[in-house]
Amino acid sequence: MVINSACKKEGLTTSSEDSISFSTDTLYFDTVFSTVGSSTRKFSIYNTHNAPIKIKSLKLAGGSNSLFRLNVNGVPGTEFKDLEIRAKDSMWVFSDVTVDPQNTNIPFVVKDSIECSTNGNLQDVKLVAFGQNAVFHKPKAGDNSFYVDCDAIWTSDTPHVVYGIAVIDSACSLTIEKGTKVYFHNNGAIVALSNASLKVEGTKEEPVTFEGDRLEPEFENIAGQWQGIYLFPLSVDNEVDWAIIKNARLGIQADTSNAAVSSNPTLTIRNSIIQNISSIGISGRGAWIEGTNCIFANCGNYCGAFSLGGKYDFKHCTFANYAPQGFDGAALVLNNWFEDNNRNIIPRDLEQANFTNSIIYGTQTNEVVLSNDENGIFNYAFKNCLLRANKSDTNYESEEFTNCVVNQDPNFVSEFGESFMIQETSAAKDIGDLSAVNNDLLNLENDLNMNARTLDGKPDAGAYEYTTLEE
Template sequence: MLLPKATQVFTIKVSARLAAFCLTFCWLLYSLTACEPKEDIITTNPTAKLEFSTDSIKFDTVFVNTGSVSRAVWVYNRQEKAVKISEVKLAQADAAYQLIIDGQEANEVNNLLLRGQDSLLVLVKVKIPATSDTSAFILTNAITFLTNSNRQQIPVVSYGQNAYFHNKTEITANTTWKADKPHVINHFVKVNAGVKLTIEAGAKIYFGKDAALLVNGSLQVNGTSNKRVSFKGIRRELLYDDVPGQWQGIKFEATSQDNHLYFADIKNATYGLWAANPDNDEADYDLEINQTVIQNMFETGIRSYGADVRAVNSLITNCGQSAVQGLGGGNYQFIYCTLANYTVGFRPETVTLQFADQLKEVDQPISSYRVKLFVQNSIIWSGNRSNSNYADQIQMKNEAGTTPQLEFKNSVLQTVSFAEHPAFVCCNNLLNLDPKFKAPISMLEANVPDFRLDTLSPASNKAWALPAITKDLDNKNRHPNTPDPGAYERTKE
């Protein structure tokens, strides 16, 4: 049966509109699909694997109960298309490790979309719980990634170390620190007046940021040639190996006496040793240093306020200000010592060896005592003579009008002001002659300076043999008749 003509016309119009709508819809759908970037299209191809910025993660010696810094791993999708990472997690459930995965603080994250040619960041840190081990121990795990049925992993290894922790500790009775585990100082350790702290050979002392060892009593560091005692910052990454100012230093207060440091290494503090004992007592030394290295100080290696200090076979180097600074007088001896500043950022207004007979402090009376200085078989040098600011490495201020007692023998001295002073021009001293160290730090790419004398050094064999001192800083024999000045005896190679 034929439809009425009007109905036929209406049906044709509806069909045409429907067809046009369908064509438009299909075109839009095609356009949307065709315009989707490749990097947003997810591939399920099992050959699509992730790549990583590192093949392993290592935390080198982390103290127990002390959080580490974070290590970073970049995860790359080198494919043109996106991938869905089904899971990122630790291989073993382990509370010691913490992950931050693409900004999410969690040890497992699922269904991460990583667009083509894109990357994401995974951070990992560790806080190792205490154990009964005295030596370092290993804690292992891995970060695993599951993508298109491919499981990939990055091994994580941590070396843990138990330690003795000292946090705002006050020592009120004679105490000995053993060397079986490291000692970690946070804030400060204070040795009370009349109390002795003895540190065994081989002990390792680590300081947190701005931490200090405060000695009102006595400190006796008993290192040996094969078991040296070390004092340094708690940061043990290679990046911090020679960064100064990581901790405050070792401070000897006015009541402190009978202090000695044998075979010690002090590095990367604000000051190495700070001694305050202004008096006229020159009979006994407040501080004796033997076969010790003080290096990489933000300010001074030894800062003294009228104290009496004796150093033998020791190296003080690379300090932001002076290697040795004695204010307000004091009695000082340096025998077979090397005081050498080769710091790149060395300040022009400072000198290697600086003394003054007067000490001025805010709200304190001015103290004035004479300077008594004896230097024998030593080297005082800065390493930079091209700038006139560096030409004088010995400074003596007599603001109180006292007469310093100066004695220099068989030493290499960098000085202009005292080039004609009777105490300097006598006694076989070498003035302003480069001692030619084998490899001072300014000449090295590696941070391992060598302050032994070169074979062509004008100072070789110029020291005066002292029967009571037969070893050098490394405990090697001094030549019995013609030893070398400075902390090290040159050996034939």
């Protein structure tokens, strides 16, 4: 793990005026969960002199008791002697860390340093890791899934880290309290079986977050780091309030409503953000989904995909696809059919798909994809929405589109960050239907930032109301 050039060997410099230099003075390890090894960090040691130089000693100050580890020349250890760097050359040093649990629920700092002695000069690079205790949920050895306790409650005291697939068994529930942070390792997921329920109880001040367990800055906006949340066929009464779901392969999927057991939607999702997903943000497959005050943004295939029929109702939601990672799916797709194993098209009735006071926009010329099998019911309606649509593909002048604004810029504050707030010049401003906001049962009087929608009597489309405070 030391990279040296093949320069002709010269006499070593032994002058005390000659020392080494480093590519950094501090090696940081972002949040590291206790008992779980960090990713490896590295730094360079430079010899800027015209002759080779020898590092007499390179060692961990904490020695064998250190929580950090070193690897030099492909050899792990705590101390290395007589490391030679050729003239005008450099070498790599690699380090990682495993943090011991501590008696605290708040993040803590673990420190050490790498000390180098060269020509009588003592120099060091600081090692700093931010540790965090966590509750680990994982399958038994050799398995890839496990059942969570029936009617389990995950609290916000410490983060929860999921390895494998966490399964909510039939007739059981999993409740996730406000402020809880749930991290998923690689193929991690949550699955709710038939008659099972997922309850996410975030608040504006303390949302529930779901994301991958790679917390280094370079992974902050990398999609596809974990599998997603799957509500299997006939799961019931799933509710998601004030959640942030990001960087998954699929955000949340609800499959097949269970009307025989529950008179409630398969999934009710409110005041939530699902973004930076490598496939579909929110998916309904013959399900009943109701959504209000939500952002579904920047997804590889579709931000919203509602297929195999079902019932869907979204009010004051923003479906926006400006995916920065080369994805080019539409913001929304609806269909009323599926293809069986013999490639036969089987109709599945789309009983309703209503979108009110919403924004459906993105980089494609047609962000509203309608795929209808004429042998099935295909009921949909867009009311007081801002849409990007191609008339040849989506006949937005038909009776299914009421008071909609088409192909005019929503002027989001940001299309690639977490902000899909609108600017004063947005075409979504003041186009909403006031009657939807005044429905007390929907609690839509405030937007996703808790700004009032009715101060000027003209609600804006989308999850955010324009206010001068947002500029």
